[in-house]
Structure formats: structure tokens, C-alpha cells
Amino acid sequence: MEHLCNTKHMQEILCQTVTGFYQCALTDPPRLIFAGQNLCSLLGCTVQDLCCDDIHAYLSFVHPLDRERYLFHIAALRKNAHLRSIEYRLQPTSGDVVWVKETMRSTHLSDGKFVGEAVLADITDIKKENETLRSLYETIPCGFLKFTCEKQPRVTYINEQLMRFLRIPKTRDGEIDYLSMYYDNVFLMVPMEARQTFAKALHRAAHDNIPVAGEMTVLRCDGTRAHFYGWIKKCTNDSGQSEFQAVCIDATAAYQAKVESETNRYLKALTDVYDSIFEYDLSANTVSCINSYASPMFHWLENIPMQMQDATEKWIDQTVVAQDRERVNAFFRAFFDKTLYATGDTPPRITYQATTPDGTVKTYVGIFLKISEVRSYYCCRSIPDNLPEKPIRQQSVLRKEQVQEMVQQFKDGIAAIEISDGAVTPLYASENVCNFFGYTKDEWYALMKVRTPVETFVARSGIPYTSFTSFLSRGEAEFRYLDVQENQEKCVQAICFPRSSLVSPRYVLLYRTQAVSQSDKLLMPEKMQEEKNVSIRTFGYFDVFVGGKPIAFRSQKSKELFALLVDRRGGFVSSEEAIGFLWEDEPVSSVTLARYRKVALRLKNILQEYGISDVMETVDGKRRIVMERVHCDLYDYLSGKPEYAQLFKGSYLSNYSWGEVTLGELLNAKQQ
Structure with a gap:
């Protein structure tokens, strides 16, 4: 009797404090045995309408699209006594739609009956806010993505803008559902070479619990590549589960323009070193001559994309001497088969003899420089047979030869500058040379638009002004500096030569670095010590x-x-x-x-x-x-x-x- 009183008292409290409360006999079919007045007021009916002996009248108020899920919810509770929650829609007699979150506890009463006690909370306003947010996701000019925190993350939501970025087509009957592939594994959006970086970003976002911003290359559905900039953050979804949310913008056009600009600056420096430069595009299967300085034999190919294997074979047959043709053909076949770069980090090179337009035979050296996964430059130049013994500053040809030899290790640094009237205009520099001079790449690009006094230009590097001007006049020098990132003193062997003797001579500078051992460590310049x-x-x-x-x-x-x-x-x-x-x-x-x-x-x-x-x-x-x-x-x-x-x-x-x-x-x- 006391238990019954307590139960009735609890029911009265629940009826006054929550959106709805009811008791359900977990029979098959189920039926309500008690309905609170608050639930009746919400639905616009009476207790007698809900608590019928033969039918589960409450089900008629559940939205038709949610009834199957609701019955599954009841069936799951009938199997075992436990607590379970579900969100669904109710349709009161007023015609409105009300979202509720129901939490039901199934239990056995003392008389053996198996019942469920349900408490309902009105979440209509929350759902409306979520719908507004979802609408925002679809209208913002950014891509929005949600995916799980599993080892193989699954996509749980992707907005229309991101689908456009990735060029995912609308699915038609009988066609492949490309979107479903992404839903199974988000890593399918990421090229192989970028997956480790992407995984590290996810790990940092998950463990440091902070948004991680960055840029990366992604794979579009049509096989092309896009470049995204965005943010990733670990969040908790409505179900209380952890998930990643990502916002991104498509920066492909800006990225390609930046790469093209940087490549052009690099190309400008290479034209000071090599006689001829050919661009091989593996994606288009073409080759074109983009520079044929002092090589009129290649003018027929200049700036005209041609089928790369046919054009290469034609060039080899017409110019390379007979005894070297097979070796040169094998060199280019390895490039076409994408095995040439597999031999190591050093750019692949070859030396051979070829005839010039005037019929003489000269020795040439060629090198492949990898610009991207699909683009490479083949650079070649002739090697003089004999060079007179003269001081370096007088041997412009010899100096050029030394520069060309050093560019084989171009990863150590290459730069080009123009100097006139004591002012510098930088043309190009690889990033490590920018760092050596004390500038970021963006700062270096800004300097390219102005003329800077030489003394100001070299001030950040720690190299004395007199040492740098001596370097320009002598053509070679050796500097020592502290590599802050590696915490190691390094030796830089540098060589330069003026490209022309005009009013504004252009200097090409190339660097080779090596760590300074403790045994031969020398004193650094005063400026470097002050740092x-x-x-x-x-x-x-x-x-x-x-x-x-x-x-x-x-x-x-x-x-x-x-x-x-x-x-x-x-x-x-x-x-x-x-x-x-x-x-x-x-x-x-x-x-x-x-x-x-x-x-x-x-x-x-x-x-x-x-x-x-x-x-x-x-x-x-x-x-x-x-x-x-x-x-x-x-x-x-x-x-x-x-x-x-x-x-x-x-x-x-x-x-x-x-x-x-x-x-x-x-x-x-x-x-x-």
C-alpha cells in the first residue's frame, strides 16, 4: 500500500514538472496503463482516449515516419529490463508537430507485470535550431564535414558545397553512388602522400582538444586534385559521441597560381645555368621546350606541346651520336616508366655527345629536376673541352661550369639577384636560402618588388657586408652560420657569377651546406656571435x-x-x-x-x-x-x-x- 502511495505521489510530481509522462504495459501489442494530464494536454485528448484495453492508441499520435522506430524502441525494452532513449515526433489533434525526447525505464512490478515508465521532454525548439544550423551549413560558401573518430573514419554528414568542391555527381538510378564510398572511409579523399600528415592533424585535434588549422591536397571524385584550407575540431554530437567536424575552403586556384609563380621564378634562375630546358608533363603525356638559349636546334619544339615519347625519340635520333643513343634512350625510358627518381635523392643526370647545328660534336650533360608529381624539367648544357688556367674571377666560363655542377645538388639552395648602384633586387630563392639570408619566403617576395641597399639586404644574415661584396667580386666564398632549427653550426660553400655585363648584372648564387664538426669548428663572424x-x-x-x-x-x-x-x-x-x-x-x-x-x-x-x-x-x-x-x-x-x-x-x-x-x-x- 505504501509503495502504491509513493508511486502515485511520484506520478503527480512528474505530471507537473515534465512535458509528458506515461506508463506502458510491455505486452504485444503494447498498451498504455497510465497517462499524465500533461501528456493529454500536449496531445489534445483525454486519459480514456490513450488508456484503452485492446489497442495502443498512443501510436496513432506518433508521426507516421517515426512509428517503425518507436515500435523498435518498445520491442528492445520488452526483451530486457533497462533504460533507453529515443527522439521522435508527435502529431497532436491541433495539427502541429512536436519533437520529444523519450526516456523509458522497463521494470518488473511486484505483481509480475512488465511495464515501462516513460518521461517526455519537448525538444522542438532545439530541433528548429538544429534545422537552422543545417540550413546554414548548406548556404555558407565553405565545405562542411562531420566524420567519426574511428581508426577508419566514416563520414556522417557532408554539405552540398563540399560535394561541389569534390565534384561528386548526383546519383542516378543504375549509376555508381560515389558519395557512399566517402561515407565508408574519409581517407579516400586524401592522396597517399598526404595521409600521414592528415592522420597527425586528427591525432592532434583529438588529444590536444584544440582546433587544428592547415592546408592540404585532396582527391576529387574525377581523379583530379584540389587544395583546401580549413580547420578540424573534435566535438560531441547530439548522441553524446565524439566526432570530428571540419570546415574548409577551396584554395586550388590560389595555390596553383602560387606554385606557378614560384616555378617561374625557379625557371628564371635555371635559364641562367642551362642552355636548354624542356618541360615534361606526365599527366598530359607531352613535352615542350620552354627555353632554348644558344640552342637553335630546339626552336622547332619551343612552347609547342608534343607527344613526349615521339618528340624525345626524334631528338635523340637526330642529334645524339650513334654510340650514345641506346644509353640516352634507356635514360628517358626510365623516366617514362617513373623509375628514374627511385635511385635516390640526387637528381638523375646523364652525359652524352651530340651534334650541333654546324655539324660539330660536343659533350652535353642533362639532368631531370622534379617540380611536382607530374611535371619535371629536363635541363641540358654543353661542356667546354678545354679551359685556360686563370683566376676564378676572370674565368666566367669556368665559373659557370662550376655553378652548373653545383646545381646538381639544387636542394641545398639556389638564388638569383640583380644588383645596380649598390641596391639589390632579388629574383628567386629556394626556401633554405631565404632562411640563410634571414627572410621568410613572403618577405623575400616583397623584396622582389623594390630595390634594397646591399648592406640592408645582407644585414639579417650575419654575414659582414664586406664579406658579401667580396663574394660577388671573387665568385666564391665560404660562410658559417648557426642553423637554429637543427641547433647545429653549418658551413655554406657558395659560388656566383654575373649573367651579363650590363648596367644591372644578374648574379646566380648556389649553396652547398654541410655540418661543421667539432674538430674543425671556426669562429663565426661577429654578427653571428651577437645572435x-x-x-x-x-x-x-x-x-x-x-x-x-x-x-x-x-x-x-x-x-x-x-x-x-x-x-x-x-x-x-x-x-x-x-x-x-x-x-x-x-x-x-x-x-x-x-x-x-x-x-x-x-x-x-x-x-x-x-x-x-x-x-x-x-x-x-x-x-x-x-x-x-x-x-x-x-x-x-x-x-x-x-x-x-x-x-x-x-x-x-x-x-x-x-x-x-x-x-x-x-x-x-x-x-x-
Whole structure:
């Protein structure tokens, strides 16, 4: 009796607080045994209309398109006692459509009856907002995509704009449903060479829980490629499940224009090096001569796309000497079969003899430079038989030969500039050469539109102005610089030559880089030394300066740990050793080890905050100062150079008692 009273009391509360409430006997067919007044008011009917003995009258109020799902919902609850939710539409007698979310719990009553108790919430407004949002998805000029977070992500929604971007056709009867393929695996949109990058972006968005922006190449349905720029974010959908949402714009036209512009600049530099340049397009199966400087034999092919195999065979038969034809044919067959580039990173090259228009035989060298997956340049030039022995600056032909040899390693850097009246106009530079001069690619492009004083142009590179002008006049030079990304000092061997002797000579510069070993490391130019802007003061009180400003250590122990690393002069310090110095009166224990790890983490964070994390190296829990990346009065004094002899005044690391050991060594050495 008490249970019945409690049940009735609960029903009264539910009838007053929720959109609808009912009890359903989970028989076959099901029938309502109780309906709350709030549900009756919503549907515009009476309790007697809903609670009938022989039929499930409630089903007549369920939208016809949702009845099958509703019956499946009831059947699932009938199989086992549990909790289940469903969203569906109701059609009251007023003719309106009401969206509800029903949560039903199935249970066995004490009399053995199997019933379901359902609570309904009106979600019509939410659904209207979702429909508005869906309409927005279809009208925005961006592609919008939703896909699952599975290992093989499945597309759950794609808007019309993205379908247009991907050129997915409307499905007609009897035709292939191309969209269904994408629904099974979103990676089908991504070319093989870009899938690893795309997977990394998804991993970052999932684990860092931040939107990830970027650009990438995608595969259209017709097999062509598009270039998208967009964002990916991990979200939670209406069902409470994680999913990825992506917004993108089609940047193909801008990307192709940028690539074409960059290729043209690169081509302009190559014309200064090679006599003839041919463009091979594997997608169109054509070849055209795009530059035939000093090679009139190729004028018949200039800027006229021709079937590449026929044109190549014609050129080989007409010009290459008989004993070299088979070897040259094999070289080009490997290119046509797409096996030529498989031999390594070095661009493939060949040397052969061919006849000139005047009937003489010359030796030529040719090289294939890969511009894209389908486009390559075949560049060739003649090799002079004999060269007189003259100084480099007088040997313009020899210098050109050296440049042409070095361009075989073009990946190390190529640039072209014009200089007149002490001002520079950059023409082209590969990205690593831009970085060497201290510019981004965008900054380099901006410089191409103006004339910049030579001294200003080279200021960022760290190369002294006199060294650069000497390089232009002598034709060759060797520079040393610090590669910040690889944290390694490198040697750059550079060579240049003036393309013409006109008022505005053009210089072609090519670079070959190699790491500088510790054994033959030389002093860098003064400008380069100034870029190592971390200064450490040990004589007197310990302090660290970045760009002339002291680091504000928030933890005194982390500052002391850094002082200890400086005192050890590049040697590794273990956790146990550091604890012995930082907490002299405490033994090594789990407590002090945990305390030390916090100190080390704070030191790492403060160094990262000031952008100098590379001055400390950590290996297997041991730490050391990287001496080559800092200026330190102790290191200068110990170098023995006369200009540093007066740095030490008798005081060292006054902040820390353990510094007295090194202080004693310094005092003894000074007295001797």
C-alpha cells in the first residue's frame, strides 16, 4: 500500500514538472496503463482516449515516419529490463508537430507485470535550431564535414558545397553512388602522400582538444586534385559521441597560381645555368621546350606541346651520336616508366655527345629536376673541352661550369639577384636560402618588388657586408652560420657569377651546406656571435640575461639548479648529484627526488618561456648546460685570452655556498 502511495505521489510530481509522462504495459501489442494530464494536454485528448484495453492508441499520435522506430524502441525494452532513449515526433489533434525526447525505464512490478515508465521532454525548439544550423551549413560558401573518430573514419554528414568542391555527381538510378564510398572511409579523399600528415592533424585535434588549422591536397571524385584550407575540431554530437567536424575552403586556384609563380621564378634562375630546358608533363603525356638559349636546334619544339615519347625519340635520333643513343634512350625510358627518381635523392643526370647545328660534336650533360608529381624539367648544357688556367674571377666560363655542377645538388639552395648602384633586387630563392639570408619566403617576395641597399639586404644574415661584396667580386666564398632549427653550426660553400655585363648584372648564387664538426669548428663572424644573446654572470652574484634583460626566476631553486649546471661547464649532472648540492643536509629519497623533479620542470618552463630552451640538454634524467649557446664570464675567463684576464675579481657565485670549491680553484690559479 505504501509503495502504491509513493508511486502515485511520484506520478503527480512528474505530471507537473515534465512535458509528458506515461506508463506502458510491455505486452504485444503494447498498451498504455497510465497517462499524465500533461501528456493529454500536449496531445489534445483525454486519459480514456490513450488508456484503452485492446489497442495502443498512443501510436496513432506518433508521426507516421517515426512509428517503425518507436515500435523498435518498445520491442528492445520488452526483451530486457533497462533504460533507453529515443527522439521522435508527435502529431497532436491541433495539427502541429512536436519533437520529444523519450526516456523509458522497463521494470518488473511486484505483481509480475512488465511495464515501462516513460518521461517526455519537448525538444522542438532545439530541433528548429538544429534545422537552422543545417540550413546554414548548406548556404555558407565553405565545405562542411562531420566524420567519426574511428581508426577508419566514416563520414556522417557532408554539405552540398563540399560535394561541389569534390565534384561528386548526383546519383542516378543504375549509376555508381560515389558519395557512399566517402561515407565508408574519409581517407579516400586524401592522396597517399598526404595521409600521414592528415592522420597527425586528427591525432592532434583529438588529444590536444584544440582546433587544428592547415592546408592540404585532396582527391576529387574525377581523379583530379584540389587544395583546401580549413580547420578540424573534435566535438560531441547530439548522441553524446565524439566526432570530428571540419570546415574548409577551396584554395586550388590560389595555390596553383602560387606554385606557378614560384616555378617561374625557379625557371628564371635555371635559364641562367642551362642552355636548354624542356618541360615534361606526365599527366598530359607531352613535352615542350620552354627555353632554348644558344640552342637553335630546339626552336622547332619551343612552347609547342608534343607527344613526349615521339618528340624525345626524334631528338635523340637526330642529334645524339650513334654510340650514345641506346644509353640516352634507356635514360628517358626510365623516366617514362617513373623509375628514374627511385635511385635516390640526387637528381638523375646523364652525359652524352651530340651534334650541333654546324655539324660539330660536343659533350652535353642533362639532368631531370622534379617540380611536382607530374611535371619535371629536363635541363641540358654543353661542356667546354678545354679551359685556360686563370683566376676564378676572370674565368666566367669556368665559373659557370662550376655553378652548373653545383646545381646538381639544387636542394641545398639556389638564388638569383640583380644588383645596380649598390641596391639589390632579388629574383628567386629556394626556401633554405631565404632562411640563410634571414627572410621568410613572403618577405623575400616583397623584396622582389623594390630595390634594397646591399648592406640592408645582407644585414639579417650575419654575414659582414664586406664579406658579401667580396663574394660577388671573387665568385666564391665560404660562410658559417648557426642553423637554429637543427641547433647545429653549418658551413655554406657558395659560388656566383654575373649573367651579363650590363648596367644591372644578374648574379646566380648556389649553396652547398654541410655540418661543421667539432674538430674543425671556426669562429663565426661577429654578427653571428651577437645572435647568441644568452649572457650568464657568475663573478659576483649569479644572474642570467636574455637580450640584456635578466630572467625573473619564479623559483630560487630552479635558478640555483641552472647555476650548478653552469658551474659544471658542460658536464652532465645527475638527479642524485643535484640533490646533494641543492639540499645539502637532506639525503636522496623519494621525497627529495619528487621535489627535484618539480624544480627541474620549473627550470625547463622558464627557459621555454624566454625562448632559450636549447641552452639546456637533458638525457636520461641528467642535465647539462650547452656551452656553445651561451656567453658566460667564467667560460671567457677560463679561455685564457688576454682580453678576458681581468674579468675575475675574487668573487664567484656569491649566492651559493657550494660555489666556494670553484672559487678556491680560481683563486689558486690566479696566484700562480
